[in-house]
Every structure is written in structure tokens, then in C-alpha cells.
Amino acid sequence: MIPAIRVRALVKTYRARPPVEAVRGLDLEVAVGECFGLLGPNGAGKTTTLEIIEGLLDATSGEVEVLGLTWADGEAAIRQRIGISLQETRLSDKLTVRETVALFRSFYPSGLTPDEAIARVGLEEKAKSYVEKLSGGQKQRLAVATALVGEPDLLFLDEPTTGLDPQSRRQLWDVIRAQKDRGRTVVVTTHYMDEAERLCDRVAVVDYGKVIALGSPAELIARVGGEHVIDLDYDPATAARLTSDQLVALPTVTSSREEGARVTLTAGEPHRALPALLDAARATGAKIAGLTTRTATLEDVFVTLTGRHLRSDS
Amino acid sequence: MSALGHLTLARFREFVREPAALFWVYGFPLILATTLAMAFSEKPVPASTVDVQLDPANPGATEALRAKLADAPGLKVEVHDEATCRKRLRTSKADAVVVPTPGRGAGHEYLFDETRSESVLGRNAADRALLRAAHPADPVPEQRAVTEPGARYIDFLIPGLLGMNLLGGGLFGVGFAVADLRVRKLLKRFQATPMRRSDFLLSIMLSRLVFTFVDVALLLTVAHFAFDIRVRGNPLAFAALVAAGGATFAGLGLLIGSRARTLETAAGLLNAMMLPMYVLSGVFFAASKFPDGMQWFVQALPLTALNDGLRAVMNDGAGWDALPRPLLVLGLWGTLSFAVALRIFRWR
Numbered sequence: 001m002i003p004a005i006r007v008r009a010l011v012k013t014y015r016a017r018p019p020v021e022a023v024r025g026l027d028l029e030v031a032v033g034e035c036f037g038l039l040g041p042n043g044a045g046k047t048t049t050l051e052i053i054e055g056l057l058d059a060t061s062g063e064v065e066v067l068g069l070t071w072a073d074g075e076a077a078i079r080q081r082i083g084i085s086l087q088e089t090r091l092s093d094k095l096t097v098r099e100t101v102a103l104f105r106s107f108y109p110s111g112l113t114p115d116e117a118i119a120r121v122g123l124e125e126k127a128k129s130y131v132e133k134l135s136g137g138q139k140q141r142l143a144v145a146t147a148l149v150g151e152p153d154l155l156f157l158d159e160p161t162t163g164l165d166p167q168s169r170r171q172l173w174d175v176i177r178a179q180k181d182r183g184r185t186v187v188v189t190t191h192y193m194d195e196a197e198r199l200c201d202r203v204a205v206v207d208y209g210k211v212i213a214l215g216s217p218a219e220l221i222a223r224v225g226g227e228h229v230i231d232l233d234y235d236p237a238t239a240a241r242l243t244s245d246q247l248v249a250l251p252t253v254t255s256s257r258e259e260g261a262r263v264t265l266t267a268g269e270p271h272r273a274l275p276a277l278l279d280a281a282r283a284t285g286a287k288i289a290g291l292t293t294r295t296a297t298l299e300d301v302f303v304t305l306t307g308r309h310l311r312s313d314s
Numbered sequence: 315m316s317a318l319g320h321l322t323l324a325r326f327r328e329f330v331r332e333p334a335a336l337f338w339v340y341g342f343p344l345i346l347a348t349t350l351a352m353a354f355s356e357k358p359v360p361a362s363t364v365d366v367q368l369d370p371a372n373p374g375a376t377e378a379l380r381a382k383l384a385d386a387p388g389l390k391v392e393v394h395d396e397a398t399c400r401k402r403l404r405t406s407k408a409d410a411v412v413v414p415t416p417g418r419g420a421g422h423e424y425l426f427d428e429t430r431s432e433s434v435l436g437r438n439a440a441d442r443a444l445l446r447a448a449h450p451a452d453p454v455p456e457q458r459a460v461t462e463p464g465a466r467y468i469d470f471l472i473p474g475l476l477g478m479n480l481l482g483g484g485l486f487g488v489g490f491a492v493a494d495l496r497v498r499k500l501l502k503r504f505q506a507t508p509m510r511r512s513d514f515l516l517s518i519m520l521s522r523l524v525f526t527f528v529d530v531a532l533l534l535t536v537a538h539f540a541f542d543i544r545v546r547g548n549p550l551a552f553a554a555l556v557a558a559g560g561a562t563f564a565g566l567g568l569l570i571g572s573r574a575r576t577l578e579t580a581a582g583l584l585n586a587m588m589l590p591m592y593v594l595s596g597v598f599f600a601a602s603k604f605p606d607g608m609q610w611f612v613q614a615l616p617l618t619a620l621n622d623g624l625r626a627v628m629n630d631g632a633g634w635d636a637l638p639r640p641l642l643v644l645g646l647w648g649t650l651s652f653a654v655a656l657r658i659f660r661w662r
Contacts, residue, residue, distance in 0.1 A: 056506060056662065079508040086506065090498035094331040095324060106320035107509040130331075150507070 002068040004154050004185040005030040005053055010062035012048050012209075022048040024209035026062075030187060030202075032153075035180050037200035038189040039298065041308070045209040046189045047087060050158055053187075054084055067154060080108060083152030085143045087159050093132035097123055100131060101145050108150035117149040120178065122171055137168025144175055155179055157188045161195060173199055193298040205302055212305055221296045224255070224304040229296045230265040230273065235287035242284055250276045255304060261289075266296060266304070317509055321517035325491075329525065339487070339529065343479045344536055350598075351468045351541060358459075362436035363390045365408040367399045375414040379422055379444070383412065386443030403427065409436025412444075464629035468541045472533070473624035474597035477559065479529055481591060481617050484563025485570065485584045487522050492571030493580035502662040515656070519564055526560035527553075547626070548633035555627060558641055559620040562648035566616070569655040591617040619643035 005028060012023040023045045030036040038046045051057040053064055055071045055078065064071065066078050091100050101114040112120070118127050121141040126134060134142065140160060147155060157176070161169040169192075176186050176199055190196055196203050197217040205213040205220070213220050221227055234241065242263070247256040252268035267273040270293045281288055302308075315323075329335055366380045376393060383391045394402065402408035403425060409432045411425040422444070426437040446452070495501045504514060537543040545552050570587065574580035594608075595601055595617035604612050612618055623640030626632040 054506060056502060076508065079506075084503075084506040086499060086503055088499060089503045090500065091503075092324065092328055092500070094328045099324065099327065103320045103324050104507060106315060106317040107504075107507040109508075146503075 001032065003029045003065075004032045004034075004067060005036075005187065006063070006065040007049075007053065008063040010049065010052060010064065011060045012045070012052060012057070013060045022209055023052070023059075026206070026209060026211055028204060028211065030185060032185055033180070033183050034201040035176060035186045035188065035199055037196040037203035038187065038206055039191075039193070039196055039203050039302070040189075040206035041302075042191075044206045046206050047158055048209075049206065050156060050187070050189060054082070054156055055079070080150065081152055082154045082156065083147035083150055084156045085140075085147040085158060085160055087162075089143060091131050091139070091142065091146070094130060096128050096130055097134070097142055097145075098127045100142060101149055104146040105149045111150040112148065114149065117145045120148055121145045121175055135168075137164045137171070140164060140168065141171060141175070144172065148175075148179070152184065154185045154187070157186065159189055159191065162191060169195070193302075196298055203298065205298075205305065207302075207306055213301060217298055220298060220301045224266060224296065224301050227296050228267050228270045229294050229300055230267055230270060230277065231290070231292045231294070232263045232265070232277070232288060233290035234261045234263070235289040236261045238285075238287045240285040240287070242280055242286055246280055246284075247277075250280065257303070257307075264300075264303075266300065316513075318513045318517055318520075321509075321514055322520050325517060325521035326524075329521070339479075339483055339525070340532055343475055343533060347468075347472060347475050347533070347537065348540065350471055359435070361388045361390050362409045362432065362439045363392070363407070364436050364440045365399045365402055365411045366391060366393045367411055367413045368393055368395050369414045369416070370395075372414065372416050375416040375421070379412055379414055382447040383440060383443050385447065386439070389439055389443055399425070403433075406430070406432070409433050410440055412440055464546065466541075468537075469543060469629050470600075470625070471598065472537045472541070472543050473628050474621050476530060476533055476556075476624055477595070477617050477621040478592060478597045479533065480526060480556065480559045480620065481563050481588060483526060483529055484522065484560060484565075485567040485588055487525060488518055488564045488567030489569075489571035489574075489584050490567075490577070490580055492518070492568065493574040493577055496571075496575065496660070496662070497577055499662075505661045511661075515568070518568070519561070522564045523557065523560055526556060530556050543628070545628050546631035547628065547636070551632070551634045551637055552624075552627045555620065555623045555637060555640060558644045558648070559616075562616050562620075562644040562651075565648040565651040565655065568659075569651040572655040572659040575660075591615055594618070596621050614643065616644050616647040 007026060007028040010023050010026040011021075014020040014022055026045070026049060028049075038050065040046050048057065052059045053066060055066070055075060067081055069078050071078065095103070097118060098114050101117050105111055105114050105117070111117075115124075115127070118124055121144050123138060123141055123145065126138060131139065131142065144157065144160060147157070160172050164172070173195070176188065179186050188199065200217065202214070202216050203220065204211045213223070215223070244256050244258065247253060247263065247265060250265070250267075251272040253265050253273050254268065255266045257264045265273065265277075274293070278288075364383055366376055366383065369376050380391055380393055383389055392408070399408065399411045403411050409426070409430075413423050413425060415421060415423055424437045424440065427433040446454070492501075534543070534545070566587065567584075570583045571580055574583065594604065594612050595615050597617070601612050601618050601621070602609075619640040623637055626636035630636070
């Protein structure tokens with residue numbers, strides 16, 4: 001079966017002094033009907049990669065096939081079958097929601113009616129409102145409606161939920177799930193790890209212009225060693241600490257990372273690791289201010305792989 | 315409806331739903347025309363004020379002069395002492411002063427300011443009145459005041475304002491609008507759809523053309539009722555000229571908007587192109603007033619060509635015969651700017 005997207009050895013270097021290597025040999029394959037997530041910190045090359053796949057940017061080198069076609073040969077055919085929601089597009093303030101969707105519908109030879117597209121993103125009540133009267137979340141849903149109105153086989157959403165309130169985020173998740181239920185392919189970039197875990201069948205973690213991990217969220221979490229995470233906060237007033245050798249020697253603990261007064265352990269079996277950890281702390285005289293266990297997230301995957309957080313503010 | 319129809323309709327809606335844009339495009343030129351017309355409204359030349367200087371030694375001579383001057387139509391006469399007369403002449407309250415000099419020369423002399431036309435007129439009017447009084451038997455020629463159509467300042471001004479409005483509308487209506495769409499990333503968003511690029515560019519031209527005719531019709535209607543201005547020449551030639559002007563300035567606007575990445579850049583470029591033409595192209599005064607050395611440049615400007623053509627058709631009653639040169643200049647500018655704009659146009 002032809003994949004929805006196939007990318008081989010993609011390189012994008014922006015001319016500057018020194019040249020900026022935004023994408024450095026990236027490979028991807030997205031199957032028809034899956035929801036695929038591109039994760040990574042700001043500046044990792046997610047948007048550049050996406051815009052090359054969308055045919056909005058030229059690659060420096062590498063191969064890109066979308067729905068089995070290349071942009072050079074099949075631009076018109078690809079355009080009719082994909083829908084795109086870009087980051088930070090400002091639609092015209094003085095058009096109504098329905099007028100905006102109808103305008104975009106007129107570009108496609110076939111597709112939904114404007115009212116159907118508006119209903120899919122739940123904006124029926126705002127159909128006659130000017131764009132300028134919409135909230136941030138409503139504007140974002142309108143942007144998705146303009147991407148859906150051509151009934152695309154392949155939908156691209158670049159950071160669709162950044163800066164949105166929880167309710168708007170959940171509404172957009174429903175739109176994406178509905179699209180997947182119709183057997184359509186969705187490619188989404190996001191900062192939010194919980195979003196990727198909930199929505200995506202597979203994710204690619206991108207850092208410095210390369211894919212550093214690829215698989216289903218569960219696979220990736222399992223791959224970093226253990227589905228459980230123990231966060232331990234020392235009392236900053238005392239100096240006694242456990243060494244990292246001591247920590248990784250604890251039963252089922254696979255990795256340890258120290259950040260300030262916090263130690264984060266990944267563990268296969270918390271019920272065995274925790275008593276041993278407490279015993280070791282008591283023996284060393286280390287005072288514990290806080291102790292939590294949780295299931296591992298994609299954020300932990302990223303931190304384990306790169307030593308950095310996905311978002312500098314988190 | 316086709317994509318072209320939707321795109322054109324969207325441009326109309328965005329425009330008519332923006333009150334500020336409506337004001338600057340339609341309200342502002344009307345206010346400007348009305349203000350300028352009031353400032354330059356042509357009234358008959360006012361009567362001259364001539365003072366007779368009081369001669370304390372010979373009040374009879376003073377009174378004789380005053381009586382002769384007062385008889386003349388269109389002269390206002392007052393009698394004052396020497397100091398007052400000088401002061402009134404200096405402050406333009408009096409246009410000229412008649413000083414009695416009984417027994418010497420003509421029996422009177424004139425004080426006037428030769429740099430002030432009102433003063434020269436006042437001196438001449440007084441002289442004529444006194445001459446006529448001295449020769450009462452000479453017949454007075456009959457006089458008839460006539461007004462030639464199209465000779466008033468407002469007749470000159472309105473075609474210039476029309477041209478200026480077409481220039482501003484084309485440059486801002488296209489150049490600024492395209493730059494704005496790029497800044498808002500809507501151009502890039504459109505590029506991400508199967509939209510034909512020719513549809514997009516055509517929609518901008520089409521909407522601009524319609525706005526142009528609405529614009530011109532509105533200005534002409536107001537000018538007709540307020541100042542009795544009409545198109546005296548061939549109306550089809552006039553329409554062709556307006557369409558050519560609108561299209562040319564839309565092309566220049568597209569050229570300026572074809573690459574600008576910020577609104578500031580676009581506004582700067584637009585003003586740099588517009589302001590010299592406002593001054594040089596004969597909007598408010600004739601372009602021929604500039605020195606001969608500059609005329610090759612002034613005459614090559616598209617607004618000069620358009621204004622010359624509009625004035626020929628509106629005021630001189632010309633038809634197609636007055637159009638070849640304006641259409642040639644406009645056509646060259648328009649074709650060239652379109653060709654370059656399409657070549658260098660940046661969608662993102």
C-alpha cells in the first residue's frame with residue numbers, strides 16, 4: 001500500500017552566515033489512516049519539515065512523496081487532496097465564518113458544504129459572526145474548518161492547540177479523531193505531550209533536524225526503560241544526597257537524573273524500587289521533602305533522550 | 315460561484331465593512347475638494363478702497379477730489395489725515411492714496427505699493443475716475459462680463475483630484491492590501507490550497523476596477539451638484555482614460571506590494587512613489603510651472619499623463635483625439651509594472 005507520506009534523507013539549509021541547518025537528513029513514513037505526531041522543542045525543524053511536505057517550501061535535498069506523488073509532478077493533484085492549517089494565519093476580520101469557509105470551499109473541485117465544515121468544528125452558532133468577534137479557540141477551529149472543507153485525504157495541523165483553553169483543545173481533539181474514524185490521515189505537530197499520547201497512533205520525536213525516536217507513544221515510553229517515574233525532592237536545607245551509582249543500583253531502576261534538589265528515576269516496578277529507595281535514604285541521612293510516583297510520559301522520553309525539556313518554560 | 319467570484323466578493327466585503335477605509339477613499343477627497351474650492355472660490359474682484367489725504371490748508375480741493383472719486387462705480391472713498399492715510403496704506407486697509415497738490419502738476423498725486431496688485435488696481439481705478447471726471451463728454455464704452463466654461467480654479471482642481479484619487483486608490487488599494495495579506499500569512503494559506511494564482515490576482519484587479527468607477531462616479535456627482543462641473547468631452551473616452559489610469563496604478567501598487575514583508579516597508583514605498591507625483595503631476599497647480607529642465611521627468615510621470623488627459627476631456631471637451639499620449643504613457647507604466655510584479659511576486 002502506498003504510504004500517505006514518504007520522506008527520505010530530507011535536508012533543508014537556510015542561506016545565512018553561518019548557514020542554518022534546519023533539517024539534517026530526516027526520514028519519515030506515514031501510513032494511510034493513521035494520526036501521526038511530530039514532536040520536538042521550538043526550532044527542532046518540525047515546521048520546516050511540515051512545510052516541505054506541504055509543498056510550501058523547497059527542500060535543499062532529499063525525496064518527498066505525498067499520496068504517492070511528488071510535488072514536481074503532481075502539485076495540482078496533491079493540493080486538491082490535502083488540507084492545511086498553518087501556524088499563525090490571520091483570516092480576514094471582516095468576513096463572517098460562513099463566508100470564510102465558503103471562500104476556501106470555492107478553491108476545491110469537490111468537498112463538504114460550508115455548513116457541514118462549520119458543523120464538524122462545532123461553530124454553527126457563530127456562522128454569521130465576523131471573524132474578529134471570535135475567541136482564540138474559535139478562530140483556531142475556523143482555521144481547521146478551512147482545512148477540512150475540501151474533504152482532504154490528508155490533513156496537516158501545525159500546532160493546532162497551542163495557547164488554547166482546555167475546552168477548545170478537547171473540541172479540536174474530537175475533530176481529529178472524527179477525521180481518523182473516516183479513514184483519513186492526520187499529521188499534527190505539537191508541544192503538548194499529553195495531546196500526542198492521546199491522539200497519535202505513532203509519533204516522531206524531532207531534535208536538531210533529525211528524528212531521534214519513532215514509534216507509538218507506548219513503545220517509546222517502554223523503550224526508555226520502565227513505564228513508571230519516581231520524582232524525589234530532597235529537603236534543600238540538608239546536604240546529604242544519594243549518589244547516582246546508589247540510585248541506579250536500586251531494584252528495577254533503569255535511569256536516574258538529577259536536577260537541583262529533584263531526582264527523577266525511571267523504574268519497572270515501583271513497589272520494589274520505593275522501599276529500597278527509602279532504606280537507602282535513611283542510611284545516608286538524606287531528608288526527603290517530597291516523593292511522587294507517576295506513569296512515564298513522552299516528556300520523560302524526550303528528557304531521557306536529550307537531557308533537555310521539550311519546552312524551556314516547563 | 316467560482317473561486318474568482320468568491321475572491322472578488324471577499325475583497326468587496328472587506329472593503330465596505332471597514333468604515334475607516336471608506337472614509338479615506340471616498341470621504342477624504344470630497345472634503346479636500348470642498349475645502350479647496352471654498353479657499354479658492356472665485357468672486358468678482360472687490361471694489362478698491364482709495365483714501366483722499368486731508369489737506370488742512372485747502373479743504374476745498376480735498377472735497378472736490380472725494381466727490382469726483384465717489385461718483386465712480388466700484389470705488390470706496392475715505393478721507394483721512396496724512397499719518398492715518400500712510401498707516402492704512404501700509405496695513406492694506408487702503409489700496410491707494412490720492413494726495414491733493416493744488417496748483418502743482420495735475421493737481422493731485424498717487425501713493426501706492428507697486429508690489430501689490432490690489433494697490434496698482436486702486437491707483438488705476440482712481441486715475442480713471444479722475445480722468446473721466448475731467449472729460450465728462452467722452453462716451454463710455456459698453457462692458458459685458460462673460461465666464462468661459464472650465465476656466466475656474468475648481469474646474470482645474472477636480473480632474474487633478476480625480477487623478478490623485480485613482481493614484482492613491484490603486485497604490486494603497488492593491489499594494490497595501492497585498493502586503494497586508496502577506497503579513498497575515500493569508501497569501502501563504504491561499505498558496506496551500508488548489509486556488510489558481512491567476513484567479514487571486516485577477517480578483518484584486520477586478521475589485522479595484524469596480525471601486526475605481528464607484529469612486530469617480532461619486533466624486534463627479536458631488537462636483538456636478540456642488541460646483542456645476544461636468545465632463546464636456548466624449549464620455550466613453552473619459553471612461554477609457556479612467557480605466558487605463560485605474561489599471562496602471564493597480565499595476566504599480568501590485569509591484570510595490572509584490573515583495574514587501576512588513577506594512578511599514580509597503581507604506582514607505584507607497585508614499586515614496588505617491589508624494590512626488592502629488593507635487594509634480596499637476597494636481598493643485600499646472601505641471602508646466604516646473605522649470606524646462608525638469609519637464610522631461612514631469613511629463614513622463616503617469617499621473618501627469620492622466621491629469622492632462624482628464625483635463626482635456628473634462629474641460630476642453632476633447633474626445634479620443636486627446637488620448638493617444640496619455641494612454642501610451644499609462645500603458646507603458648502599467649505593462650512594465652505588471653510584468654515585473656508577476657515575475658518577482660512573493661507568496662509568503
